[in-house]
Amino acid sequence: MLTNRERVIQLLLTTSQDLAPNTLGVSAQFISKKLAIQRSTVSLYLNELVRNGEALKTSTRPVYFIAQSVYEANPQRFIHLNEHLEQQKTAQTAKVDPFKQLIGAESSLKNVVNQIKSAVIYPPNGMSCLLVGDSGVGKSYLAQLAYEFAKREGFVTGKFTVLNCAEYADNPELLSSILFGHVKGAFTGAEATREGLLATAKDGYLFLDEVHRLAPESQEKLFQYMDKGTYRPVGETKAVYESNARLIFATTEKQNIDFLQTFLRRIPMVIQIPSFHHRTKQEKLDLIANLFLNEAHVMHRNIKISAAVAALLVNAELPGNVGKLQSIVKLTCAESLLKQRDTTTSLLIKVADLPLDFMTNKSQPSVTGNPILINYHDSEIKEVAIKERTKLFEFATEIIEITQQVGSDDVSRQQYFEVTARIANKIADFVSFDLRRHRDGSILEFLETTIKGILGNFYLDFGINRFNSNSHLLALIVLFLNDFEDDRQVADLTTTLVQLQQQFGRRYNLSTQLVQAIAVQLNLQNPELYTLFIFNFIFAQQEQxxxxxxxxxxxxxxxxxxxxxxxxxxxxxxxxxxxxxxxxxxxxxxxxxxxxxxxxxxxxxxxxxxxxxxxxxxxxxxxxxxxxxxxxxxxxxxxxxxxxxxxxxxxxxxxxxxxxxxxxxxxxxxxTKVVIPVQKAKVILTTCITGIGAAKYLQRIVTDSTNGSIKIVTKDFYQLKQNGLQDPIFDQYNVKLIIGTDDPNVKEIPYLSVEELINPEVGNRIFLNAFPDMFSQQQLTKMNQAMVRAFTLDNIAANLAVLDPQITVGQVEQTVLILERSLGRKMDVYLRISLYMHLCFMVERIVQREPNLDYHQVQQFQKTHQHFIQITTDALSDIQHYYKITIPVSEIGFIYDILNSRLDLANLD
Amino acid sequence: MTTETANVVVRVDNRLIHGQIAVTWKQALEFDAVVVPDDQLVNDQLNKTIMNMALQSANLTGYFVSVSNGAKMIARLKREHISLLGKPFRIFVVCRTPAAVRALVEAGTEAETVTLWNMFKQPGKQKIAGTVYMDQADLDDAAVIKQHVPDTSIQGSPYAKKIEIPTTLEE
Missing domain, CATH: 3.40.50.510 (Phosphotransferase system, mannose-type IIA component)
Structure with missing residues (x-):
């Protein structure tokens, strides 16, 4: 029992064999009826056979099928079918334009494509043309496409033959022989007659790349061929050969005047190919994406190109153009592949993957790009759209939609004006408030000036006399377009503009005039888009x-x-x-x-x-x-x-x-209304656990040194520690500094311990930070002195029986100062306080005639420390004089011990 | 007398630690640590700092505690440093008043000697000798101390002669 599928195959085979010459084949319906199988099922099987190459099908209605094996056994038998197949083939060719696959064929290469096409179809045998462009712009590719186009259009049937003249530039004879052929014995080694490429390319195209490397004699021969269609192979003297090979030349030479002039004179069509740099941004993106797509196919991995990479490549000035770009893309993929071995993920292309020589002297591009996703499986390229661009085309669509609704009656026009004004306001708001500008202001100003100049000419005509304010907005809109437009097709744009031109001719003309002026300064991809937006803006301004x-x-x-x-x-x-x-x-x-x-x-x-x-x-x-x-x-x-x-x-x-x-x-x-900030007094908070000591002097001294502008507030330490910044004291005062015996750890407010406070090396810095404008270094030094003195006084006052503490401390201070100088040693604050106190008590006991004479080994000391004794006695001379006392050596010994332990007086004597 | 009592020397000085104590007494007695039991000083960071500087320069470690913790601290130090280096660990205790010393000895501190100096003139106090001014309360405290530490006297410096403390004020 045969399956349905096998039955269909068998019936197709037998019926095909019995076909009459004037029939096209077997229809699905016929088989369906004959075998009583559903027609859709039959069609399914038949189409499968066509795909497998086991059957042929016509594109007629209904569709006819014939077994491939039967047809191939004797194709001539099926005259009718042959005719049909031939038609079908030409129809297909006509449908697929090879230039369709050329990136930019619709925009920056549009002229190029048109020129090439007209060169191809130029009767009777096409026109020779010269492609001029930098290396890597795709001259060979264009020549190839020209050939394919000519072939599909039925102008040529032959081959596409390529000769790179640079390859043989060192040997003009050889080149000439390759091109034109030679006869036997034309030169040494020419053992047989050989036809040249002109003959090979008969009925086809001969593409001569780097044609400027062709020797002048050969060029001359070529011109002759172009004129008459005849040539002589090398060594041929009599016979003239004929060919109908079409010629396409290519050269990178733009500078070589000699070459160009001769060539230009003789070649009817010269086609300039724009370099990569001059292609539109969208084309560049497409080119880049397609090059990456090729790599994706090779690597079998999807690719994500980072926005930065896309932007860098788009903005690159590549001397090698697309050719160079291709090698960059290859290298980049290779580099990236090395880092990301996991084949299940997409390959992320980052800036770091770009070749080093490409990256040198590249600054980050000012124009930002979008990431590009490449799916190799579906050959899909997706640019991740950005908000602004989407917005731009939304605006465009909106303008177009409302414009298409406008009728010619007045009511409708009034409505149109209102809607237009609404959209224009929306756009104005968007560019003024929502758009993040990243171009520098000079472009904006420059553009503004241009627009102002043009609008200025139209005051009277349109009442567009608010030219200053308007030109700024318009400049912003133009920059917005310039930043985010791409060369996508906007539906109905052209027809809408035609409609606007008909209905609002003068304002439309003003818009195009503005666009033209702007085009001088900016590179516009889609000028019509600019016209649309500018018209919208201008129209919305009319207030007549x-x-x-x-x-x-x-x-x-x-x-x-x-x-x-x-x-x-x-x-x-x-x-x-x-x-x-x-x-x-x-x-x-x-x-x-x-x-x-x-x-x-x-x-x-x-x-x-x-x-x-x-x-x-x-x-x-x-x-x-x-x-x-x-x-x-x-x-x-x-x-x-x-x-x-x-x-x-x-x-x-x-x-x-x-x-x-x-x-x-x-x-x-x-x-007028003056808002006076609730001025919280700047204060220092003290939190002495004991309540004695620092707070007291601090209050007095700081008040004295700042004329009372800094207040000292005392706060319970434990409350402060618990409440932190939440403590009501901070609502009441602007607390700049906390001074205490223990750190309450209040965040954000500096803390100064009492012992740091008295030490100017620490204290002064913190004071300066807390009250930057209040203290000079000098003031602080004074304040510290006062503080030290007050502290000393506080410690001794209660214990001095006969002396006036104030006077004595002052004298002692002086003594210590002299001592410091004589010894050439600076004492730290703690030592000074120690010494102040010691000296006060010493003076008191001597005044009371109870000096401490118990210094051990006084004689020894007197002998070895004469210098110190002298210095100290001198320093104390005012005191001795004032109190009419003599300081015994024993007491000086005690002073020596105190100082020696802290100052190292070893090398003094 | 046990070996332990030989370790603690007590000094009364209103000024507590000052240059002279740190230097002179250290030279004379070669003690290893200084304990200052004083309720006022224990919270006075600044004075503690100044005193500590003086002690550090004499290569001494100071322990500042309240009077009530004084005896404990002294006992702890003795415990921790027992027979270190083969010679007794000597502790110099400085108190502001005889009352503080009395509290110590009553709390069990056993001292070798107690000397008084720098008890400054205050209302109600009479000069006893040198810079020592006392009132009856001080004398009473001294008397109690003397019961615990027989070697209790007035002394200006380590090398000065010791003066007996009277039990009552002169009329």
Whole structure:
């Protein structure tokens, strides 16, 4: 029992054999009926056979099938079928244009493709053409495509033959022989007659690459061939050979005048191929993506190209063009593959993978790109779209949609105006507020100037006289387009523009004029898109619906101050009322006047003029303006957005009068409200656990040294430690510093321990940080001195029986200072305090005639430390004199011991 | 007298640690540690710092504790350093007042000697000798101390002569 499939095959085979010559084959219906199998099932099997090459099918209705084996056994038998198959083939060729697969065929290579095509179809035998372009731009590829195109169009049937003239440039004879062939004995070693490439390429194309390397004699021969279709092989003297091979030449030479001039004269068509750098961004992206796709196929891995890599490659100036790009892509993939061996993941192409020689002297591109995803399995390339680009085309679609709805009646036009204005506002808001600008401002300013210049010519025609404020917005819109447009097809764009041109001719023409001017400065991919957006903008600005009788101008100093007030108010009023005139900061009155004069030329100077200015003398301005303006001039100073808005409302209703203006001036008295921050006093917080010591002196000393501007507040240590910054004390005071015996660990507020406080090396720094403007180094030194003294006093005062502590401490301080100098040693603060106290008590006991004479080995000390004794006695001389006492050597011995343990006095004597 | 009692020497000085104590007494007595039981000083970081500097320069370690913890600290030190280096670990104890010393000895501190100096003139206090001014309470404290430590006297410096402490003030 045969399966259905086998039955279908068998029936097709037998029926094919019995076919009459004038039939096309067997239909599926016939088999279906005959075998009683569902027709769809039969079609399925038959189509499978076609795919496997076991059957042929026609593209007729209904479709006919014939077994391949039967047809091939005797093709001539099926005359009718043959004819049909032939037709089918040409139809297919006609359908698939080989140039379709060329990236850029629709944009930057459009001209090139058209030229090549016309060279191909030029009767009777095409036209020879010369492709000129840098190396790597794809000249060979284009020649190949030209050949394929010619073949599919049925112009040629022969082969595509390539000769690179550079290969034989060292041997012109050999090259000549290869090209034209030679006869037997033409030169040594020419043992047989050999036909040249011109003969080989008969009925086809001969592509001569690097043709400038061809020797002049050969060139001459080629020209002769181009003229007459005849040539002589090398060594041939009599016979003339004929060929119909078509010629395509290619050269990189643009500089070689000699070569070009001869060639240009003789070659009818020269085609310039743009270099990679001049291709559009989208083309570059496509090229890059396709090169990566090729690699993806080779590696059997999907690829993700990082945005940075895409941007770097797109912005690269590649001397080797696409050829170079190809090798970069290959190297990059190889590098990346080495790092990412896991074949199950996509290969991520990062900047670090790019070849080093490519990366040198590359700065990061200013234009950002999108990541590109490449799926090798489906040969799919996907650029991850960015928000701004999506937005741009959404806007475009929106404009197109509403434009297509507009009719010619007035009502509809009014509606159209309103909708247009709404979209224009939306776009203006988007570019002003939502868009992150990353181009530098100079482009913007430059563009603004250009737009201003053009708009300036159209004041009267369209009432587009708010040129300053508008040109800024328009420049922003243009840059937005330039940043994010790509060369995708926007549906109905062209037809919409045609419609706009018909309905709003003058404004449309202004738009195209602006686009042309912009195109000089920026590289536009899709100028029509610009026209659409600019038209939308201009159309939305027209405010002729209510003619305004007052020319209102805001004049201020500073970049875009006036234009931004004007724009803001115009937007708020939903109409164009104000013109903004921005003056440089240092502009004089006469400069203001000359700027205004320029503006006057564009408006009706008989209507009222309102000038809102920021500052300056109105009298002088009025005097200087008066001769240049015919109508009434009203002026007001201290322009503000609020003022402009109130006045603008009147202007729109044509209700602005002198009285009204005066009233507004009164109303516009600036209001004042001074917000006084709750000034929390800057304080130092002390948290002495014991309550004695530091807090006391600190309070007194800091108050003395800062004239009371820093307050000292005491706070319970344990509360502070527990509450931290939440403690109410921080609401009440601006606490700059906490001083205490133990750190309460309050975050953000510096802590200074008492012993650090008294040590200027630590304390001064913290004080300076906490109160940067309050202390000088000198003040701090003084404060520290006072602190040390106070501390010393506090320690001794209660214990001195006969001396006045204040006086004695002062004297002792002096003594220590002298001692420091004489010894050439600086004492640290702690040693000084020790010494102060020791000396005070020493003086007291000597005054009380109870000196400590118990220093051991006094004689020994006196002998060995004479120098120290001398110094110390000198330092103490004021005290000795004041109290009429003599300091015994024994006491000096004790002083020596105290100092020696801390200062190392070993080499003193 | 046990060996342990030989380890502790007590000094009364209103000024507690100062240069002279650190240097002179260290030279004379060669003690290893200084204990200062004083309720006021224990929280006075600044004075502790100054005193510590003086002690460090004499290569000494100071222990600042409250009076009530004084006896414990002394006992602990004795325990930890027992017969270290083969010679007794000597502790120099400085108190601000005789009352503090009394608290120590009553808490069980056994001292070799107790000397008084620098007890400054205050209202109600009479000069006894040198810089030692005392009132009856001080004398009473001294008397109690003397019961525990027989070698209790007034002494200016390690090499000065010791002066007997009277039991009552002169009228």
């Amino acid at each position: 619906l209510i003619p305004i009788k007052t020319n209102a101008v805001i004049v201020t100093h500073g970049y875009s101050t006036a234009s931004s007030i004007a724009t803001t108010v115009n937007r708020l009023l939903n109409g164009s009322v104000y013109e903004g005139v921005d003056m440089p900061l240092d502009a004089s009155i006469s400069e203001v006047v000359s700027e205004l004069k320029r503006y006057f030329r564009t408006i009706n100077t008989e209507s009222d003029l309102l000038l809102l200015v920021d500052m300056g003398s109105l009298t002088q301005l009025a005097a200087m303006l008066e001769p240049h303006y015919d109508g009434k001039i009203a002026m007001m100073t201290n322009v503000s957005t609020a003022m402009a808005l109130v006045i603008g409302q009147d202007i729109l209703k044509n209700q602005l009068t002198t009285d009204r203006l005066k009233k507004i001036a009164v109303q516009q008295q600036p209001q």
